[in-house]
Structure formats: C-alpha cells, structure tokens
Amino acid sequence: IKVFVKATKPGSRCRKAYHEGEVEIYDRDRFFTVTGERLASSTTGIEARLESLGCVYRAVFGEEEEGNGAGTPQTTPVPKPSSNGHVHLTDDKIIDLASKQRRSGAKFTSLWSGDWNAHFNSASEADSSVVFTLAFYTKDNAQIDRLFRQSGLMRPKWDELHGEQSYGEMTVAKALNKVTKQYKPKGKRKRSRPPAPPPTNPGLPSILIDDVQLSDLTDQALASMIQANTPPAVFVRAGSVSRVMRDENSVPKIETFDRVRMRCRLSEVANFFTLRKGEGGCYEQVGTNPPLSLAENVLAQTTWNLPPLAGIARAPILRHDGTICTQPGYDPPSRLMYCPDPDLKLTPIPEYPDSNEVQACVDILLDVISDFPFADEPSQANALAILFSLLMRPVITGHVPLAIVDAPMQGTGKTLLVTALGTIAVGNVSSESIPSKENDDEWRKKITSILLAASPFVLLDNIPDNTTIDSPSLAAALTTEEWSDRLLGRNNAIRLPSRVVWAATGNNLRVAGDIPRRSYSIRLDANAERPWERTGFKIKGLERHIRAKRGDLLSAALTVVRAWYTNGKPKADVPTLGSFDEWAETVGSILAFAGIDGFLGNLEQTQVVQDEDTQQWTAFFDAWWEEFNSQPVIVDYLCQRLIEDDVHGAHTARALPDALLVHLDVHGVRAGALRRSLGRHLSRLAGRIFNGHKLLNAGIDGHRKIRRWKLAGLLTPHESDNPATNPAQKGLW
Structure with a gap:
C-alpha cells in the first residue's frame, strides 16, 4: 500500500522491517510505480499530514539523536532541523552563505546593498530575486520577512496592502511556493574505519x-x-x-x-x-x-x-638406472613432472621379472596390434618401436627419428595404429595437420608451438595422398637438442628442449631432402579393394579396449623394459641410422630381448622408395652416363641437348627431375631458367654418388671460361689400389 501526503520526513532513516512486513518513507529523489487503484475509504486529494507522519516515523524508527540521526560525531556543527523538519540557520549565516555562492554570490551581494539597476529593469524584480534566494535557505516566513527588511531594497512598498495581503507577504508566499529545494549543509563526518581483518593464511610469510x-x-x-x-x-x-x-x-x-x-x-x-x-x-x-x-x-x-x-610424463618415468618412478609429481633425476590420468590404475611392475612374465607381457602387446595388416615383419617391429620410443624417451639422450606410417589407400588403419600405441604410452595423442611444402616458415611456427606445449608425442595425421615431406625445419627439429625461435610479436628468441617423438600417417607418402635419413617406415597393406570393410578382428573396439586396459598394457611394456635392465641391457645388432644410433641401439635391443625380430629391416628399401628426390636424380645421372659417360660437359651444352631431346622424345629429357622439368620449354623461352637451375643443383649435388657414379667438378673450360661437370664411375677394391686406374691417386678428384 502506498500513502501520499504533504510533509517532510522528520529524520534520515527510510526503511525498516516492521512486524511481518516492511515500512519505507521517502520525501525526495524517488520514483514509484502505481496501479491507479485507490482505496474506497481514502480521499482523492493529497493533504498536509506533517504531524501524523512524525508519529508514524517515531513509531517505526524510534527517536533519533540530534545531529545526523545516527549519533556519529561530526567535524563541523550542523544546524538543527526546525519544527517543520527544515534546517534552521541564523540570519547572519544565511546572508553569509548566499553571498559566497560561486555563481550568484556577487549578484546577491549587489542586490542586498540595494544596487539593482545593473541586474533588473525594476526594483520589484530585484525584490523577487532576493526573496527567492532567501527561500532556498529557510522556509520560515517570519525569518524571510525579517531578513528582507535588513536589505538595501527595503522601502514602504513592502508593507503596502494588496487586498488582504501586503506586497511583502505576497512576494514571500510566492517564493515559498516556487522554491521547493532546501539547503543542506555539507558537514564532513568522521567515519571510523573497521579494524583490518586478519589474513586468511596467517602462517605465510x-x-x-x-x-x-x-x-x-x-x-x-x-x-x-x-x-x-x-x-x-x-x-x-x-x-x-x-x-x-x-x-x-x-x-x-x-x-x-x-x-x-x-x-x-x-x-x-x-x-x-x-x-x-x-x-x-x-x-x-x-x-x-x-x-x-x-x-x-x-x-x-x-x-x-x-x-x-624438461617436460610432462603421462606414464611412469624410466630413469637411467632402470628404476621406474610411479609416484605422481616432480621427479628430480629426469626433470619430468609425472601427471598420470586420474583413472589410471597401474598393474604392479615386478622388480625382477622372469622370462615367463616377460613373454606374457610381449604376447599382450602383440595382441593389441595383431589385427593390423603389416606389409612385412620389419613394419610390425617398427610399430612397437613407437611405443618403446615413448617409454624410453627419458633415458634416450639423443634424437628419435620420424615414424612414417603409410598404406596404399585410406581405411587401412594407419591413424588407429599410431593412436593405439600412443594412447598406451601417453594417454592421449595430439594430431596436427602439416603446412604446405613451400611454406617452411609455417612449419617453424607449428614446431615452436608444439615444443612450447611440451607434448611428448605428436601425430602428423592424414597427410594428403602422395605428399612429399620435405621440411628443413622438421628435419632440424628431429636432430637438435634445443630448438631456438622467435615468438610471434616478440623480439627475443626462445630456446626449448626438443624431446618430442614424431609420427606421420598418409597414403603412399614420399620424403625428400634430409627427411629420408631421419625417418623409418611402417607399411600397412590390407590387399583389399575396400580395406575399411574388413571384419573378423580379434579385438573389437580397439580404442575402447586400450582405454579400459591401459594400466595393464602400460605395465606390460614397462615390465619388458625393466627386465631388459635387470638382465644387463643386452645389446643387439641393429642397422646404422646416423644421428639416431643411440635410439636404434636402445629400442632395437629391447625388441630383440623381447623376441621381436625385423627392427629397421626395411630401412634401406624404404629409404630408396620414399626418397623421391634421390630417385629422380639417380635416373637423370643414369641417362647422363649413358649419353656422355665420363666426358666433361658444360651446363649450356647439357641444356641444349635436353631441349633437343625433349623435342625428339629422347630418354634424357624424360629422366629430367621435377626440379628442372618445370623450366623445360620446347620453344626455348625458359632455357635461361633451366640453365641457372641446373647449375645450382649440380653445385648442390657435387661429390654425391648416384648408382655408382660420382658427380665431379671437372674444372673451368679453358676456351669459354665456364665450369665443366662430369661423372666418374666408382672402382672395385682392386682398381682403387692401382694408381694407373684410380683418378684420385692421379689427382683428378
């Protein structure tokens, strides 16, 4: 219920709970929403009810102390409210306040002295201005009348009667009716600060x-x-x-x-x-x-x-002494933070596993990959190398090569194989797409972001069919211990440990540049037109199976590793892989210890097949040898013959590598580009051997002052000892 009356609230309080409800009283600065429905017993007008409001106020809020209504001491004296609720000021105080107003003080002072000509056209207008100003400071008719009589504007007209009221009474009444605002002193209150709360953790420094x-x-x-x-x-x-x-x-x-x-x-x-x-x-x-x-x-x-x-471990951490850290948290010897999945339940790992336990664990691991159509025995061994590479990474101080998993067509299980092995070791596998071949800068940015995230395993998944992987940045990341790069938007370089294990999947992938010698291959071939329609799998729902049995599978792999350590870390004879010999020896020895044969057995074959760049240049130099034998030739002559052969369909032009083929034009328009490109490539390949033929710098042509090139056939051991047949001993190369 809302009640409207004419009155001034006698105190400062506005709201209080009362009986089972609440009472609110306001006399300014409020908006109300009303329905327009009026109680039948109430009047239609709004009437003055100051005394009644005071009774209600005291009944609800009680008596307030003089001053500010809250009993709070003030730094400056505040005028007391009058009987009608308005602030009461002395005559001198009102004149002082009105004269000191920033905007109208000078005008009021002038009028107060009786000088009205500069401000108004008549004295009556000046009278109203002064009375209106006084009405802002006091609502007492008698006080306004008393104050005006002290001003320089006072004259007999003030007491002249106009009907029942004098001119002065009419002027004061008009001012009080128009001026509704009331001066409020700005007394500064001294607020006491609450005591400072105690700290939540008092034991901290x-x-x-x-x-x-x-x-x-x-x-x-x-x-x-x-x-x-x-x-x-x-x-x-x-x-x-x-x-x-x-x-x-x-x-x-x-x-x-x-x-x-x-x-x-x-x-x-x-x-x-x-x-x-x-x-x-x-x-x-x-x-x-x-x-x-x-x-x-x-x-x-x-x-x-x-x-x-150094990074994050998602599986128990293998240390250099063969012990295994299974306690979650930071492991100082390896500098790794072991963060197992919350639901990982690890089967106990024997301290000294016997041969029966090892064989049982190997059988468990082989069952996981038994449904994948490996093209050969080395591919199966190399697949398990992914799993042991991840588990052994903390103790492999050197580099780990790129695992390339490919197949003739989609649906053979490439991604599933890598994901299954990676899930056992690290819990989840992060998949990345590869940038375009020509944009090595994007490769660099991607590698930096991967190393910043400290991902232990990265899968370059679903590389487009017949793609050639040839990224200098990726090749560098595979063989560097510390990766350096400049972060985007910052001038300073960042240095990150390069400890990631990389894998790539695709159909009939090719590698070029330095990647062939920094990778190993896993080939899948289902020998089916639609390999994704195969049935009869030993394990149905492999991903669900691995997640449900991850603790058992992880313990099985670590048991094999632990047994290898407790048996003296026997070494196996494994193929040489350049900068990755430590990895090959460690992982190959564990696989051999587990009775898994064929590790890196397909290395030479896959490098020849997948290294497309070397294949093309080998074919080119075979055609060169057939055409020129060991005769020195200049680049201009080579280009001329290539263009002529292209016109006649000769095999030398057909054997041209892709890097040069783009410059071949039967009309000779691009002969200059072909000559420059061939010269740069021959300088890059100088000293390399292709199918038993070594590319050599044959010196400068004495007539044209142009560099010559030739091929030299490699010698048998008997020929290499004979100075008459060995060009190296004769100083030719």
Missing part, C-alpha cells in the same frame, strides 16, 4: 611493501616462493618461470607465467601488507595485493633457484 626498495621486495618474494615450493609446483623452463596445470579435460599442460599469473602466485605464498594511519595517529598494517611491479620484477630475474622442468 609477511611482506610489508611500504618504503622498501623493489630489489629487497623481490628477494623477499622469491624467498617466499622457494619456501612454498614443496612439493615443486613452480619451475624454470626455457628461461621462464612455468607451472603445470590441467585443462578442463584433465590434460596436463605447461603454462608460462606472465605478470598476472605471477601476482596470483605471490598472493598464494605470502601475506602482503601496507601501512594505514589509525586511531590516535598510530599506523597499523592492513592487507593489500602484491604490486604488479613486483610481479614484473620477479619475472625479469635471470635466476630463480627453482627446479628445472
């Missing part, structure tokens, strides 16, 4: 930030971080402060600190205080937030005395 050098604050903050870093939660990685966190899918990630994250961490390890002036002029410590400048300075340090972080 206390850091006072006032009047302390930033370097000293930084030392205190770092000391607090180190003290709270047990067990380790904050690390140093790639020259930055980092931490391990889990995303919404409970997948662990490495997160680099910025100033906001550092400020959050500082608030967790210490209580920060500042000084505040309290009662009686004494200072007290009150809680505050860590300054952002402090967070920035902590990050700007060059050393933090925090543990180093």
Whole structure:
C-alpha cells in the first residue's frame, strides 16, 4: 500500500522491517510505480499530514539523536532541523552563505546593498530575486520577512496592502511556493574505519611493501616462493618461470607465467601488507595485493633457484638406472613432472621379472596390434618401436627419428595404429595437420608451438595422398637438442628442449631432402579393394579396449623394459641410422630381448622408395652416363641437348627431375631458367654418388671460361689400389 501526503520526513532513516512486513518513507529523489487503484475509504486529494507522519516515523524508527540521526560525531556543527523538519540557520549565516555562492554570490551581494539597476529593469524584480534566494535557505516566513527588511531594497512598498495581503507577504508566499529545494549543509563526518581483518593464511610469510626498495621486495618474494615450493609446483623452463596445470579435460599442460599469473602466485605464498594511519595517529598494517611491479620484477630475474622442468610424463618415468618412478609429481633425476590420468590404475611392475612374465607381457602387446595388416615383419617391429620410443624417451639422450606410417589407400588403419600405441604410452595423442611444402616458415611456427606445449608425442595425421615431406625445419627439429625461435610479436628468441617423438600417417607418402635419413617406415597393406570393410578382428573396439586396459598394457611394456635392465641391457645388432644410433641401439635391443625380430629391416628399401628426390636424380645421372659417360660437359651444352631431346622424345629429357622439368620449354623461352637451375643443383649435388657414379667438378673450360661437370664411375677394391686406374691417386678428384 502506498500513502501520499504533504510533509517532510522528520529524520534520515527510510526503511525498516516492521512486524511481518516492511515500512519505507521517502520525501525526495524517488520514483514509484502505481496501479491507479485507490482505496474506497481514502480521499482523492493529497493533504498536509506533517504531524501524523512524525508519529508514524517515531513509531517505526524510534527517536533519533540530534545531529545526523545516527549519533556519529561530526567535524563541523550542523544546524538543527526546525519544527517543520527544515534546517534552521541564523540570519547572519544565511546572508553569509548566499553571498559566497560561486555563481550568484556577487549578484546577491549587489542586490542586498540595494544596487539593482545593473541586474533588473525594476526594483520589484530585484525584490523577487532576493526573496527567492532567501527561500532556498529557510522556509520560515517570519525569518524571510525579517531578513528582507535588513536589505538595501527595503522601502514602504513592502508593507503596502494588496487586498488582504501586503506586497511583502505576497512576494514571500510566492517564493515559498516556487522554491521547493532546501539547503543542506555539507558537514564532513568522521567515519571510523573497521579494524583490518586478519589474513586468511596467517602462517605465510609477511611482506610489508611500504618504503622498501623493489630489489629487497623481490628477494623477499622469491624467498617466499622457494619456501612454498614443496612439493615443486613452480619451475624454470626455457628461461621462464612455468607451472603445470590441467585443462578442463584433465590434460596436463605447461603454462608460462606472465605478470598476472605471477601476482596470483605471490598472493598464494605470502601475506602482503601496507601501512594505514589509525586511531590516535598510530599506523597499523592492513592487507593489500602484491604490486604488479613486483610481479614484473620477479619475472625479469635471470635466476630463480627453482627446479628445472624438461617436460610432462603421462606414464611412469624410466630413469637411467632402470628404476621406474610411479609416484605422481616432480621427479628430480629426469626433470619430468609425472601427471598420470586420474583413472589410471597401474598393474604392479615386478622388480625382477622372469622370462615367463616377460613373454606374457610381449604376447599382450602383440595382441593389441595383431589385427593390423603389416606389409612385412620389419613394419610390425617398427610399430612397437613407437611405443618403446615413448617409454624410453627419458633415458634416450639423443634424437628419435620420424615414424612414417603409410598404406596404399585410406581405411587401412594407419591413424588407429599410431593412436593405439600412443594412447598406451601417453594417454592421449595430439594430431596436427602439416603446412604446405613451400611454406617452411609455417612449419617453424607449428614446431615452436608444439615444443612450447611440451607434448611428448605428436601425430602428423592424414597427410594428403602422395605428399612429399620435405621440411628443413622438421628435419632440424628431429636432430637438435634445443630448438631456438622467435615468438610471434616478440623480439627475443626462445630456446626449448626438443624431446618430442614424431609420427606421420598418409597414403603412399614420399620424403625428400634430409627427411629420408631421419625417418623409418611402417607399411600397412590390407590387399583389399575396400580395406575399411574388413571384419573378423580379434579385438573389437580397439580404442575402447586400450582405454579400459591401459594400466595393464602400460605395465606390460614397462615390465619388458625393466627386465631388459635387470638382465644387463643386452645389446643387439641393429642397422646404422646416423644421428639416431643411440635410439636404434636402445629400442632395437629391447625388441630383440623381447623376441621381436625385423627392427629397421626395411630401412634401406624404404629409404630408396620414399626418397623421391634421390630417385629422380639417380635416373637423370643414369641417362647422363649413358649419353656422355665420363666426358666433361658444360651446363649450356647439357641444356641444349635436353631441349633437343625433349623435342625428339629422347630418354634424357624424360629422366629430367621435377626440379628442372618445370623450366623445360620446347620453344626455348625458359632455357635461361633451366640453365641457372641446373647449375645450382649440380653445385648442390657435387661429390654425391648416384648408382655408382660420382658427380665431379671437372674444372673451368679453358676456351669459354665456364665450369665443366662430369661423372666418374666408382672402382672395385682392386682398381682403387692401382694408381694407373684410380683418378684420385692421379689427382683428378
């Protein structure tokens, strides 16, 4: 119910619970929504009810103390309200306030002295202006009349009668009717501050930030971080402060600190205080937030005395001494953070597995991949090498090559194979697409983002059919211990450990450049027109099976590794793979120990088949040898013959590599481009051997002053010892 009356609220309070409801009283600055429905017993007009409102107010809110209604002491005296609820000011105070108004004070002073000609056209207008001003400060008719009589505008007209009222009474009544606002003094109230609440964690170190050098604050903050870093939660990685966190899918990630994250961490390890002036002029410590400048300075340090972080492990960590860390958390020997999946239940790993236990574990692992149509025995062994590469990565200090899994067509199970093996080792497999062949800069950016995330395993999945993988950046990432790159939008370089295990899947993949010598092959061939329609699998729903049995499968693989260590780490005879010999020896020895034969047995064959660049140049130099034998030739002559052969369909032009074929034009328009391209490629390939023929620089043609090139056939051991037949001993090459 809403009741409207003419009155002024006699106190400062507005709302209070009353009996089972609530009472609210307002006399200004309020909007109400009304329905328009009126109680039948109420009047239609709004009437003056000041006394009644006062009774209601006192009944609801009680008597208020004089002053401000809350009993709060004030720094300056505040006028008391009059009987009608308005503030009462003395005559002198009203004149003083009106004269000091910023906008109208000068005008009021002039009128008050009787000088109205500069402001109005008549004295009556001046009278109204002064009375209206007085009505703002007091609503007392008698006081306004008394004040006006003291002004310079006072004259006999003020008391002249106009009907029942005098001119003065009419002027005052008009002012009080028009001027509804009332002066309110701005007395400053002294508010007492509540006592500072105690810190939530009183056991943390206390850091006072006032009047302390930033370097000293930084030392205190770092000391607090180190003290709270047990067990380790904050690390140093790639020259930055980092931490391990889990995303919404409970997948662990490495997160680099910025100033906001550092400020959050500082608030967790210490209580920060500042000084505040309290009662009686004494200072007290009150809680505050860590300054952002402090967070920035902590990050700007060059050393933090925090543990180093090499990466994240999703499986128990194998150490160099053959022990296996199964306790979640940071492992100092390996510098890895072991973050197992929440639902991983690991089968106990025997301390000293016997031969029967090892064979049972091998059978379990072979069952997982038994339904995949491996093209040969080496492909099956190489597939299991992916699993053991991931588990052995903490103890393999060198490099791990790229695993290339391909097949004649889609639906053969390439991605499923890699995903299954990767899931056993790391819980989940992150798939990436590859940039275009010509955009190695995008390769570099992708590699940097992968290494920043510290993913232990990356799958380059569903590479387009017949794609040639030829990325210098990928080749570099496979053989470098530390990757350096400049982050996007920043000038400083970042250095990251390169410990990722890489795999790629596609149909009839080809490799070129340095990739053939930095990869190994797993070939699947179902010998079926529609391989995706095959049935009769030993394990149905392989992905569900692996996730349900991951603890058993992971323990089986680690049991084989543990047995290899406890049996003295017997070494096996494995093919040589350049920069990856440590990996080949370690993984090949474990596979041989487990009775799995064929590891890298297809290495030479797959390198020849997949290295498309070498195949094309070999065919070209075979045609060269057939055409020119060991005769020295210049590039111009070669280009001329190639163009002529192309016109006549000769085999030399047909054997031209793709790198040169794009420049061949039967009309000779692109002969210059062909000559320059061939010259650059011959300089790049100088000294290499193709199918028993070595490309040599044959010196400068004495007549045309142009470089000549020739092929030299390799010698048998008997021929190489004979100076008469060995060009090297005769100083020719």
